[in-house]
Amino acid sequence: MTRLASMTRRLILTVLFLELLSAVALVLAITIHERHTQLAAFDAQLQGTAQSLMGAVQDAEDESDSVILEPRGLNLDKHAVFQVDEAGRVLGAAGVLPAEIKPVQEPTIRQARVGKKLYRFYSFQGLRIIDPGKPDGGVRHTVSIAYGLPVEHIWHEIAEATRFFVIATIALLGMTAVIMTWRIRKGLQPIRELAQEAEQISATNWNFNAPISARNTQELQPLAAALESAMNRLQRSFEQQRRFTSDAAHELKTDVAIIKSSLQLLSMKKRTVEEYSQGLGASFEDLARLETTVQRMLTLARLEQPTEASSGSCLLRNVVEDAAYQSKAFAEIKDIAVTTQLATNSFVPIDSRDALLLCSNLIVNAIQHSDEHSIVIITLKAQEDNVHFIVEDEGEGIAEEDLAHIFHPFYRGDPSRSRKKGGTGLGLSICKAICDRANGSIAISNRPSGGARVLVVLPLFHPSPLPVSASIKH
Amino acid sequence: MRILLVEDELRLAENIAAALREVGFAVDHAADGENGSHFAEQNVYDAIVLDLMLPAKSGQRVLQDLRRKKLHSPVMILTAQEGKESIIDLLNAGADDYLSKPFDLGELIARIKALIRRSKGVATPILKISDIELNAVHQTVHRQGNAIDLSPTEYRILEYLIHRPRAIVSKQELLEHLYDFDWEHHSNVIEAHVSNLRRKLNLAGTEPLIETLRHRGYRLRQGEDAG
Numbered sequence: 001m002t003r004l005a006s007m008t009r010r011l012i013l014t015v016l017f018l019e020l021l022s023a024v025a026l027v028l029a030i031t032i033h034e035r036h037t038q039l040a041a042f043d044a045q046l047q048g049t050a051q052s053l054m055g056a057v058q059d060a061e062d063e064s065d066s067v068i069l070e071p072r073g074l075n076l077d078k079h080a081v082f083q084v085d086e087a088g089r090v091l092g093a094a095g096v097l098p099a100e101i102k103p104v105q106e107p108t109i110r111q112a113r114v115g116k117k118l119y120r121f122y123s124f125q126g127l128r129i130i131d132p133g134k135p136d137g138g139v140r141h142t143v144s145i146a147y148g149l150p151v152e153h154i155w156h157e158i159a160e161a162t163r164f165f166v167i168a169t170i171a172l173l174g175m176t177a178v179i180m181t182w183r184i185r186k187g188l189q190p191i192r193e194l195a196q197e198a199e200q201i202s203a204t205n206w207n208f209n210a211p212i213s214a215r216n217t218q219e220l221q222p223l224a225a226a227l228e229s230a231m232n233r234l235q236r237s238f239e240q241q242r243r244f245t246s247d248a249a250h251e252l253k254t255d256v257a258i259i260k261s262s263l264q265l266l267s268m269k270k271r272t273v274e275e276y277s278q279g280l281g282a283s284f285e286d287l288a289r290l291e292t293t294v295q296r297m298l299t300l301a302r303l304e305q306p307t308e309a310s311s312g313s314c315l316l317r318n319v320v321e322d323a324a325y326q327s328k329a330f331a332e333i334k335d336i337a338v339t340t341q342l343a344t345n346s347f348v349p350i351d352s353r354d355a356l357l358l359c360s361n362l363i364v365n366a367i368q369h370s371d372e373h374s375i376v377i378i379t380l381k382a383q384e385d386n387v388h389f390i391v392e393d394e395g396e397g398i399a400e401e402d403l404a405h406i407f408h409p410f411y412r413g414d415p416s417r418s419r420k421k422g423g424t425g426l427g428l429s430i431c432k433a434i435c436d437r438a439n440g441s442i443a444i445s446n447r448p449s450g451g452a453r454v455l456v457v458l459p460l461f462h463p464s465p466l467p468v469s470a471s472i473k474h
Numbered sequence: 475m476r477i478l479l480v481e482d483e484l485r486l487a488e489n490i491a492a493a494l495r496e497v498g499f500a501v502d503h504a505a506d507g508e509n510g511s512h513f514a515e516q517n518v519y520d521a522i523v524l525d526l527m528l529p530a531k532s533g534q535r536v537l538q539d540l541r542r543k544k545l546h547s548p549v550m551i552l553t554a555q556e557g558k559e560s561i562i563d564l565l566n567a568g569a570d571d572y573l574s575k576p577f578d579l580g581e582l583i584a585r586i587k588a589l590i591r592r593s594k595g596v597a598t599p600i601l602k603i604s605d606i607e608l609n610a611v612h613q614t615v616h617r618q619g620n621a622i623d624l625s626p627t628e629y630r631i632l633e634y635l636i637h638r639p640r641a642i643v644s645k646q647e648l649l650e651h652l653y654d655f656d657w658e659h660h661s662n663v664i665e666a667h668v669s670n671l672r673r674k675l676n677l678a679g680t681e682p683l684i685e686t687l688r689h690r691g692y693r694l695r696q697g698e699d700a701g
Contacts, residue, residue, distance in 0.1 A: 250527070254483055254554050254575055258483065258486045259576075260577075261486055261576075261577075261579050262489050264489075264493070264580065265489045265492050265496075268497075268580075286485060
């Protein structure tokens with residue numbers, strides 16, 4: 001099982017890591033600084049003591065005006081190693097001076113081992129003038145001094161200081177970790193609240209109101225808004241689906257009820273052969289209607305599937321002519337004149353089967369809703385990059401309140417879904433699905449002179465669409 | 475018995491009406507809610523079969539108007555809608571029973587018969603009065619154990635009278651409940667059927683079961699052992 005990635009953990013670890021890095025750098029800097037100060041102080045001390053040794057070089061009060069070291073009165077460290085000499089003559093010493101420490105002109109600080117201990121030596125040459133008040137300017141003595149002290153305790157002190165800082169840093173790190181965890185948890189609370197709210201969503205409860213905490217958080221606001229709008233869209237399409245299912249069930253049940261009752265009526269008692277054949281005929285008719293309903297539902301379902309890249313094309317003019325020809329017989333029954341004005345030879349991106357379905361649905365619809373002896377006008381024309389297919393009738397038109405729902409499946413503008421005018425209530429939905437699939441549009445309006453006007457706008461078919469653009473269409 | 479069928483689906487209405495007529499009901503058909511309401515308000519129906527999805531006026535509203543006008547004919551709802559809520563609402567609004575489409579015609583008929591029986595205060599399909607026993611399921615009549623052969627109309631007259639013991643039933647009422655609008659009816663047709671019925675039911679040496687009250691109608695006489 002893989003462990004879930006935790007944003008909190010990642011944040012805290014990142015911050016702690018950075019803190020640790022800076023702490024290490026800080027401790028390093030402090031150590032270097034400490035060493036520097038300690039050594040500077042140590043060197044100053046060496047220097048001071050060495051200078052006082054120089055001060056302790058005194059006139060020997062003898063004839064030769066020689067000098068001696070008078071170390072009494074000097075507070076010298078008991079571990080100190082030093083040597084004071086004048087031109088090879090040792091005036092005074094303590095311990096054994098390591099060989100590499102030689103009196104030099106320039107004051108130098110060097111480290112050397114005395115026995116096993118590391119010492120730091122300050123060595124310099126100084127001029128000691130005896131009796132400077134004399135007329136000859138006194139006697140000059142060049143005195144070399146090397147003075148060393150064990151350096152070990154400095155390192156000890158530096159280590160002490162470093163340890164203190166390390167401990168303090170670790171304590172601080174721990175504290176920040178705790179505080180940070182708490183703050184981040186608190187800071188992420190809106191996410192949890194958002195999740196809780198989202199948790200409530202189900203097929204029956206689509207209410208999603210992003211909590212105020214999420215709405216007021218800059219980072220969460222886009223997410224909350226996206227969730228809200230996604231929920232709304234889902235709810236709408238879910239509602240639509242549910243309505244479709246319930247309408248479809250109603251439709252199918254009614255059809256089945258008719259067939260069932262026809263057959264049961266027939267089987268209620270013994271009947272004559274004639275009655276039986278009549279009853280069977282009626283049952284077949286009922287069955288045909290059920291078949292039509294199912295067929296149309298399947299067509300609609302097929303059309304609402306995501307489009308295949310290549311869905312074919314057709315010459316719309318031919319299709320419209322076919323559809324008009326096929327509906328001729330029906331139009332003649334009602335003595336309706338179907339006139340066509342087909343002014344374009346454009347191809348549209350719909351395969352001919354669907355195009356015929358679209359055209360004949362609209363034409364038959366127009367005839368169905370027309371009064372006897374009226375005219376249905378079919379127009380086909382090119383307009384910019386589109387083809388306009390228009391069907392106009394002189395019927396009763398469409399009620400204002402129905403215009404908004406007219407393309408909904410099973411909508412008949414009547415709560416009872418009366419079938420007197422025939423049809424399944426799916427025709428216009430199928431037309432819309434065909435238009436949508438081809439990236440076209442369909443709209444119905446009422447003509448000022450009475451009757452309905454259906455306008456279908458379809459894009460022109462481009463014979464060789466680039467395969468890339470075809471796949472992007474999804 | 476006369477039944478009102480309110481159903482807009484013509485093929486279904488045809489079938490239901492035909493089936494109900496075959497088992498001896500008189501049936502009137504209304505194809506929309508508006509007409510259904512008008513028909514029902516005449517108060518001559520022993521039961522009403524009501525579809526819910528109707529043009530002009532919904533089945534719910536037809537039912538509500540009916541009950542508001544204190545018309546108590548039993549109402550059988552036909553529905554193709556899903557969901558129990560609407561059924562609860564309907565039963566609360568005064569419906570007596572319901573069937574979901576697609577339903578069984580035989581069940582519909584049996585339920586309608588049961589509704590009519592109950593609305594007339596009878597619990598079983600076997601009706602007894604005096605020494606007459608009428609089986610509403612098999613549509614047979616026995617008197618003192620002997621089967622009596624009746625024509626369909628005679629049977630229906632007897633069934634109606636048994637449902638209304640001791641009450642005086644006018645010729646007009648009999649006409650209204652036995653025939654639908656399609657029937658060309660005359661009161662002397664009733665007289666002929668009643669006199670035939672009386673003759674067939676009569677046993678030697680007993681009082682005639684069906685009394686005729688001049689200008690008022692008929693009454694079924696009830697014996698001491700009536701139930």
